[in-house]
Amino acid sequence: MATVIKRQKVEDEKPSTSKQCRIKMSKAKKNAQNAEFSTDWDVEAYRTEYESEEHWELRRDFMLAHKDRFDEDRLVCLAQTFINIEFMGCKYPAETMQLVAELSRDIAEEFRKNRAQRLQRTFVSASDAAEQRAKGRAAANRPTHSQQERQVQTSSVSQNRLCFGGGEPLNLFEGLRFGNLIIYLAGGRSCLRNACNIAKMKYDERLSETQTDDMSKTADILINDEIIASGRGENPKAAKLAAYKQAVLLLQTHCYSIKLNAARETIKVEKSKNGVNINVTKESADNLCDAKLDASNKGYHMMRLMGWTGGGLGRQKQGREEPVGYLLKNNRMGLGSNDLRGNLADYRKLIENYVNSEDMRDMQFEPTFSKEERATFHQIAGKFGLRSNSYGTGESRRLLITKKISYNIILSEVLTRRNPKFCERYFVQVPMQKAHLFPGNAAALDLENIME
Structure with a gap:
């Protein structure tokens, strides 16, 4: 009260x-x-x-x-x-x-x-x-x-x-420790080496000569002969992997990082009995993972009985981890036949129109195209200065054609111009020193499929 x-x-x-x-x-x-x-x-x-x-x-x-x-x-x-x-x-x-x-x-x-x-x-x-x-x-x-x-x-x-x-x-690179080095988060373990090659910097992974009390190995990552990260493991491969992980985390704080948007729009080209269908999909070939050997597979149990515990094959687990793919034939032509079905002149014109357009999206040729046709598309893409890669195995094999764009242009279009075409396609993380200029791009990017 x-x-x-x-x-x-x-x-x-x-x-x-x-x-x-x-x-x-x-x-x-x-x-x-x-x-x-x-x-x-x-x-x-x-x-x-x-x-x-x-x-x-x-x-x-x-x-x-x-x-x-x-x-x-x-x-x-x-x-x-x-x-x-x-x-x-x-x-x-x-x-x-x-x-x-x-x-x-x-x-x-x-x-x-x-x-x-x-x-x-x-x-x-x-x-x-x-x-x-x-x-x-x-x-x-x-x-x-x-x-x-x-x-x-x-x-x-x-x-x-x-x-x-x-x-x-x-100047986006003013005051940065590693200058114009830009990390493109793709390609697995090779992303750092590729980034240094583009920036014309020397990259090296080497085992350390320092002796340890136990039997473990030590590896160093060097850029321009400067050690930026070290790692230790039970064998040389594990030691280099540990050093690589430390190097990626360090460079993320001192360099610009770029990563493709997994949910970006992609032009899907598919062949059918009635001709060629062109649509838009958000399931790009480079993000459709092939199924690895798991517990539901009979070969998985056979490998386990022979002492396999997972990972790559070989004494140091340096071999492949995915099952060997196969080629499914649905015709009676020889394996070396070059008899391509379809009008390749039309496909060439399709790719040429894509090159001359302002479209930033990738062009994805679906598994309905034959292996020989995909090989021809690789050659056409190379002549037009495009990047082409195949993904998947067997019946799920796809060809992805992409326009080559320099990392500096990507940074300029995303950070300075805020170009919606680039912002929808690329994620950019700025170094810690530039976070006050671009606070919306200071969040760390996901390192999935890069740290292994």
Whole structure:
């Protein structure tokens, strides 16, 4: 009961408290106007690298206009509040909104007037261009002075966006320990070696000469003759695997990592009696795993009786782990026959159209195509500069044709341009040093099928 009475008392005092606040705010304004503040601090020091030129100019003008009326910390906060209200429509308490409105009256009016003039010039230029096209003038094909000016402005704005507030373009690799090394998480254990080859760096895995008390082996991973990771195991293969795992985890924190989206869209090409069907699938051939030997297989039990405990074959488990595939023949032609059924000229034109298009998706030829046809598609893809790989065994064998895109372009399109075609296809993890620039890409990527 006492609690209820206390709440009622507080609620009854709200009007007087609000009135007192207004009185205090009024006194604070008067004191701020009469007080003298230090003006020897640098306004330019508050510019951030991700701020656009337009935002910064407006915020800077606000601080310069009132530098002698407020202390440094408060003026910086008021300037940011003004920007939030002007560009994002943020709302604050009435007293704050009124104070910012009074302080920014002249600055905001001039900014809005200039922006309106820029928009008007743009619309007038567009109208002139449309009129010239309608009249069919030959000069319409040549850009006018206003059009050239607008193109320069557009290019400048685009460049500023890429530069995070203007200035020099952002160097994605500045300050990184391993420079331009980019890890493409594909290809299993060979991904680090492939990445170093592309970056023109020396990669090596070697057994350490250091002797240990037990019988275990020690291996080192070296990049440009520098040891970056070490591992220990009961045999050389296990030691190198342990060192490799440590190297991957280290490089993930210091380098950019790229991984294909397993659920990306893929163009599926399938042959039928009625012709060729082209559809879109999200089951790409490089993510359809073949079934390995498991407990449901009779050969599994036979191998176990002979002492097999899993993993690869051989004394050091260095052999293959998957069952040997087979070739299913459904015709009476010889194994070396090159009699391809279907019009290969049409398939060649199909691949050529794919090369000339802006489509980023892979082209996947289904198992309905014969082994000989897939071999021909490999040759056609090579002539067009495409990457081609086969996946699966026997009746599930598929051919995947992919456009070759450099890792630097992938980083630029995903991180800087936010190109939806690339963002849907690739996952990118940025190094720890760049996480503040790209917080949405700081999460670690899954290392499945890479650490074995």
